[in-house]
Every structure is written in C-alpha cells, then in structure tokens.
Amino acid sequence: MDILIIGLLLGGTYALMAMGLQLQYGVARIMNLANGEVLIAGAFGAFWFFAGTHASPLWSLLFVVPLAFALNWAIYRVLIAPLVRRAKSQGKLDVDSILATFGLSFLFIGVMVAFFGAQYTDYSYLSEPIFIFGERYGLNRVVAFVASAIICIGLYLWLHKTRAGLALRAVSVNPSAAGLVSINVMRTSALAFALGGAVTAAGGVLLSMYLTFDASYGVVFTLKALIIVILGGVGDIRGTIIAAFILGLAETAVATLIDPGLTLAAAYILFMLVLLIRPEGLFGRRTA
Amino acid sequence: MSIVEKAPLVRAGLGISAREWRTLLISAVILVAAALVPLVSEGYILQVMISIVMYAALATSWLLFSGPTNYIALSTAAFFGIGMYVTAAGIDLVPYPVLIIASGVAGAALAAVVGLATLRVAGVYFVIFSLGLAELVRQFMTWGQHVFGTMSGLYVSVDRSEPEYYWQLLLLTAVIFVVGWWIGRSRLGFALRIIGNDEIVAVHCGINTARAKVILFVISSTFASIIGALVAPRWGYVEPVVAFNPFLSFQVVIMALLGGTHRLWGPLLGVIPFTVMWELISIEFPDYTTLLLGACFLLIVYAIPNGFTGLMESAFNRRTKAGGATTGSVQRTLDVPAGAVTAELQPQKSSDA
Numbered sequence: 001m002d003i004l005i006i007g008l009l010l011g012g013t014y015a016l017m018a019m020g021l022q023l024q025y026g027v028a029r030i031m032n033l034a035n036g037e038v039l040i041a042g043a044f045g046a047f048w049f050f051a052g053t054h055a056s057p058l059w060s061l062l063f064v065v066p067l068a069f070a071l072n073w074a075i076y077r078v079l080i081a082p083l084v085r086r087a088k089s090q091g092k093l094d095v096d097s098i099l100a101t102f103g104l105s106f107l108f109i110g111v112m113v114a115f116f117g118a119q120y121t122d123y124s125y126l127s128e129p130i131f132i133f134g135e136r137y138g139l140n141r142v143v144a145f146v147a148s149a150i151i152c153i154g155l156y157l158w159l160h161k162t163r164a165g166l167a168l169r170a171v172s173v174n175p176s177a178a179g180l181v182s183i184n185v186m187r188t189s190a191l192a193f194a195l196g197g198a199v200t201a202a203g204g205v206l207l208s209m210y211l212t213f214d215a216s217y218g219v220v221f222t223l224k225a226l227i228i229v230i231l232g233g234v235g236d237i238r239g240t241i242i243a244a245f246i247l248g249l250a251e252t253a254v255a256t257l258i259d260p261g262l263t264l265a266a267a268y269i270l271f272m273l274v275l276l277i278r279p280e281g282l283f284g285r286r287t288a
Numbered sequence: 289m290s291i292v293e294k295a296p297l298v299r300a301g302l303g304i305s306a307r308e309w310r311t312l313l314i315s316a317v318i319l320v321a322a323a324l325v326p327l328v329s330e331g332y333i334l335q336v337m338i339s340i341v342m343y344a345a346l347a348t349s350w351l352l353f354s355g356p357t358n359y360i361a362l363s364t365a366a367f368f369g370i371g372m373y374v375t376a377a378g379i380d381l382v383p384y385p386v387l388i389i390a391s392g393v394a395g396a397a398l399a400a401v402v403g404l405a406t407l408r409v410a411g412v413y414f415v416i417f418s419l420g421l422a423e424l425v426r427q428f429m430t431w432g433q434h435v436f437g438t439m440s441g442l443y444v445s446v447d448r449s450e451p452e453y454y455w456q457l458l459l460l461t462a463v464i465f466v467v468g469w470w471i472g473r474s475r476l477g478f479a480l481r482i483i484g485n486d487e488i489v490a491v492h493c494g495i496n497t498a499r500a501k502v503i504l505f506v507i508s509s510t511f512a513s514i515i516g517a518l519v520a521p522r523w524g525y526v527e528p529v530v531a532f533n534p535f536l537s538f539q540v541v542i543m544a545l546l547g548g549t550h551r552l553w554g555p556l557l558g559v560i561p562f563t564v565m566w567e568l569i570s571i572e573f574p575d576y577t578t579l580l581l582g583a584c585f586l587l588i589v590y591a592i593p594n595g596f597t598g599l600m601e602s603a604f605n606r607r608t609k610a611g612g613a614t615t616g617s618v619q620r621t622l623d624v625p626a627g628a629v630t631a632e633l634q635p636q637k638s639s640d641a
Contacts, residue, residue: 031412033419082590091487094412095358096589099545102362103585106538110579219534223420230413259431268417268424272405275413 003252005137011248012145013206015152015241017221018228020200025226026235027172027192030080031094033101035225036218037108038068038197042204043213044116050123057125057209058147064205065198072197076190079104084186105218112215122212144206151202156237168192172235200225220264227271232282239282246270319462326451334450340563341457342519346536347544347555348464349511352471353504354541355549356480359411363402363418364540366425367395367509369531371516373429376442376526384446388517395513396506398425403502411487426532433528446521456518464511468552471507476500535578539566542585548595557596 017039024032042064049060079100087093125140159165170178171188179185207213207221228247232239247267254266274282304312325337346364354361371391378387402421406414448456471477479500482490490497520526539562547558569580592599 031415079586079590091358091411094415095360096593098360098412098415099541099589100586102360102538102541103582103589105582106578106585107582110576110582114576114579216534219420220423223416223423226416230416259434261427261431261434264420264424264427268420271417275405275409 003256004249006141006256007249007252008245009137009141009145009248010252011245012148012152013203014224014228014248015244016148016206017200017203018225018232018240018244019152019155019237020196020198020203021222021225022229022232022235022237022240023168023192023196023199025229027168028076028080028189028196029090029093029175030076030097030189030193031101032193032196033098033222034105034108034218035101035197035200036220036222037105037112038072038200038218039204039207039221039225040213040215040218041108041112042068042201043208043211044112044121044204044215045201046205046208047121047123048116050125057123057205058143061147061202061205064201068201069194069198073190073194075104075197076193080193081186081190084189105222109215109218116215118215120212120214123208125209138210140209144209148203148206151199152241155199159237164191223264224267227267227274231270231274233280243282315465319458322458323455326454330450334454336563336567338450338454338457338522339567340559341454341461342515343539343543343563344556344559345457345461345464345515346512346540347547347559348461348468348552349508349515350540351544351549351552351555352464352468352511353501353508354544355552355554356477356484357501357504358484359407359501359505360415360541361418361505361508362415362537362541363421363509364512365422365532365534365536366418367399367512368516368519368536369422369425369429369528369533370394370398371513371518372520372523372526372531373442373516374513375517375520376444379442379444379446379521384521388514391513391517392510395516396510399506399509400502403505407501407505408498422532422534422537426528429528429532441525441527443525444521445524448521453518453522457515460511460514460518465552467507471504472552476503480504538581538585542581542588544595545585546588546592546595548597548599550594550601551597554595554597 017035020038021032021035024030024035045064045067046057046060049055049063050057053059080097083096083100084093087096131137159169167178167183167188168191170181170183171185171192175185175189178188224247228240228243231246232241232243247270250266250270251263254262322341326334329337346368350361350364353359371394374391374394375384375387378390382390402417406417471480479490479495479497482493482495483497483500487497516531523530543558543562544555545558546562547556548554565584566577566581570577573580588595594602
C-alpha cells in the first residue's frame, strides 16, 4: 500500500517531465539529451526563489515556466533549426541533434555549477506529514502530485480542444502531410520544443520540493523521461502518463524492497523488457 | 581523372597495395618515434603523453564502432570503469596480466548483452541505453559493495613505472589501429560502412546488420575495458564515482569528432590538440571546465562537423579539382563525405563485394 501510493505520487511528477520530452521528441522530432538539465535548472530556479522569499515554491512556476519556454524557443531557433534544415533524413537528424544536445547538456551543467555550485541541494518545504489510509506521507509530495496533475490535464485539454493543439498533433503524426494542410511545421515544431522545455522545467520545480539534486543529476532524469516516452509509445500522451506511473511504481518498489540506490536499474530493466517485447511501446502501433 | 585511378595498381603480397605498405611504414616510424619519448623526456611531459596515448586508444576504439555505423556510443565510461573494477577487485587474488584479460572478457560480456538488447532495433534506443550505462553499472557496483560489506574504494598497486604505463598503452593503441585497419579491409568493415550509409539498403543486400553491429560494439568495448585495466594501477585508488565518471564518455566523443570520424587516424588528430588544451583549461579555469568543454563541443558539432580530416579532405579535393581534372560524378551524387568513396573502393577487391 505504501509502495502503491508513493509510487503513484512519484509517477505524477514523472508524467509531467515525460510529457515535456514527449512534446520535444514526439512532435518536434528532436532527441533532446539536455532535457534533464532543463529540469534541474527548473529545480534550481525553485530553490533560488524559495531561499530568497520563503514563499511557496509553486509561485516560482510563474517565472520558471516562461523563462524555460523562451530559452527552449531560442535553442530551437538558433541551434536546432539549422540541423533540421541540413538533415537529409530522420536518422541523420537524430545523430546531429543527439550530438548537439549532448554538448548542450554539459554546457548547462557548467553554467549551473558556476551559479549554484556542485554540491547537493535541497530545501524543506511542507515537509509535514499527511495521512492517507492511516499511513503518513510527505505533504510536499501530495502537493507536487496535485500540481502536476493540474498541469497535465491542462496540457491534454489544450492539445485536444484548441486549433494550435490540433496543429501540434498533426505534426506529430506526419510532418510532411501537416505541411500540406498549410501548417507551418517549423513554427509548430519550435512551439512544441519550447512548450516541452517549459513543461519539463515545471516538473523540475515540483520535483525539487521533495528531492535532493545537484547540477550533474540531469542525465538520470533525461534517461527516465526517455524510457517513459518509449515505454508509452512515441507521440502517445495517454501512453506516456500510464508509463510514468509504471516507472514510478517500479522505482518505489525497488527502492523499498531492495535498495534505494538501484532506482535506475529498475528503469533499465523496464527499458530492456520494452525493447525485447514491444519496441513500439505499450500502446504504439507496429509499423510495417 | 579521378582519385581512384591515381591509386597504384601494383599489389604486393597479402593483397596489400604499395600505397598501403607506405602507410604501414609511416605508421611504424611514428610508433617507434612515439615509443622513444620516455627515453628523452620525463616528468610532466611524460604525464601528458600518457594521457594523450590513453585518450588516443579510447577514442580510436570508440571510432571502430561509432565511426562507420554512425551509432553514437556514449558508454565509454561504463566499460572503462568495469576494466578498472575487475582489476581492483582481483589484484590480491590473481596475477595482473590475467586481470587484464578478465577485464576484456567482462567488458565484452556486458557489451554483448547491451548490443543484443538494443542494436536490433532503431539506433536511437542504443544511444539512450548507452547514455545511462555508466550510471547503471555504478549503481550496481555501489550496491554490491554495500551488500558484501566491502569498502567503497579499492586500492590497486602494481609495480610499474611511468614509462612502462606509457609503453603498455602505446602498444595497445597500435593493436587497436591494426585491428581497425584489418576490419576496414574485411567484409565486416564493408558491411558496416553500408549500414552507416543506409541501413535499409544494407538489409536488402543480405547483411545481417544486427550481428555486424554487435560484433563491432563488443570489439570496441573490450578495448575500452582493457584500457581501464591498464590505467587502474596508475590511479592507485578506485572508487565508483571516479571510475564511472560520465565525463570520460563525453571527452572521448568530442576528441573523435574534432579529429573526424571517417578515418581511422582521425581521432589521433583530435586527441593531441584536445589533451593539450584540456591541460591548459584545467590549470587556468579549474571551475569552468564543464562549461568550456560544452561550448567547445557545440563549436565542433556546428563549425567542423567532419572534423580535421574532413577539412583536410575537402581542401585536398578542391585542389585536385582546380588542377583541371573533373572528378567523377560519383562523389557528388552519393550521400557520403568527401573521400569516403575512394576509401570504399580501394581496399575492396571486386570479388569481396
């Protein structure tokens, strides 16, 4: 029961960060290895805000999200767009964007170390117990879960009820066909990439409320987000959310039953299983 | 007149052309010259030379797999760390040379498992898997030490002097070059270049792409583990955070890219300037190494995507073109970097293809 609830609470935040990557990889088709660093940057933003004002870190979403949006928009326009233009195939674009964002991730780590130092960082916010079914849990985890659920639902509605959301989904299905129905694919991809970065940074703010992090910890989150996206199926929001909960549960189970140091191993085992059994993801369709 | 026709047609024994004999001779001279370095210089210069040779070995072994296939492996640190750990764990139990072999075997086994799981599907999955591999192995090591109650750090002491480390690494680098050269001439190497250019074409040619990729990944990773085993006693003290430092994977990729990934000797051209620059950066700006390296990496990816060898080859091609000869249209129409076509045609005899 313990594992179930903590796992679900963790899965909620994971869903948010994986949605960010899903927008970047599923819609904009950019394999962004610097995704985790954006998340950590969001976490540092929340930490900095909390240390300065002692107000709820949730308020820091107000500046972290727009900043992350602008930053990722700029990254797409300046760094990624030339790669998209010079790429002759998706495979070539993958290689180029992997290299570029891999370099970018180390650049980000360097900047964050320069600003915040390399030590482990955490802060204590709402670390009072809340009782669910008679067991105690951290209130901060519950608040993070609720906030991330609100953002996820908002994003889902935006994607499915608005014209811009429709354009995003069209590009996700087929970029060249989307171009034929007068969707500006480049613009939409930039929007998706920027939005993905913003959502990821929001995930970072929420995670920072109950997790200890340091500047170089991003790669672990990049990996987890990637595994969730692949597990759920590329381009599939519903699959992503379910996969995030599966990973949250698996990690919590391993951490509680075996050793807290082996959470990444849990993620990898899930990844292995997906690759061996269903490479197209839980709900993905098999391509010919 | 194309470059292809200029190649000497005379073939000496073993099917090695006169031009290749010349390359071999030059390589041998460079090797001997490099081997003499410890006799004339020591101290700091020798230390830098050891780093250069170590990175040259790592970057070249990385290139064996990632160069022809375009599959970016970000897992060097994982295999390097395994080599270190096998050595550190067994140093009191078995003789050191046995451990070097055991490290290679351990690396090969892990690479085979990873390769079989990820190299059968799209390339992106392999990259993702390799990205966190060092962290994964580190977690397992830390956990294992926790469970078995050993200390987190291990001491390794083997009686070796600095020149001996240098010679060991130099010898291994030479072996890697020979293996790389041999693979380049073999059917396997040819298959890998086709995979790198277009995997679907490769499948339609009847190439068992998964098998070719796994074999090469295993070879490449085995070398990385052996290098770890060779270096471990020099570091003296091995602990998970140091042995599985993801920074190493990053450095190896950046060096190979700087030199160029289309030639076997490409990484060598990248390693030498980069190691020297790295020494300077870590002395002058010790707090900003990650930042500066990230910036360098981006600069290389955008400004010189084909590395130094790419620059040299395009300069060479321009010169031959300006000389009045029209180069064959083959080079223009195929989606391969300049010069790769000639590399494709030369070592292959028609019966092989």
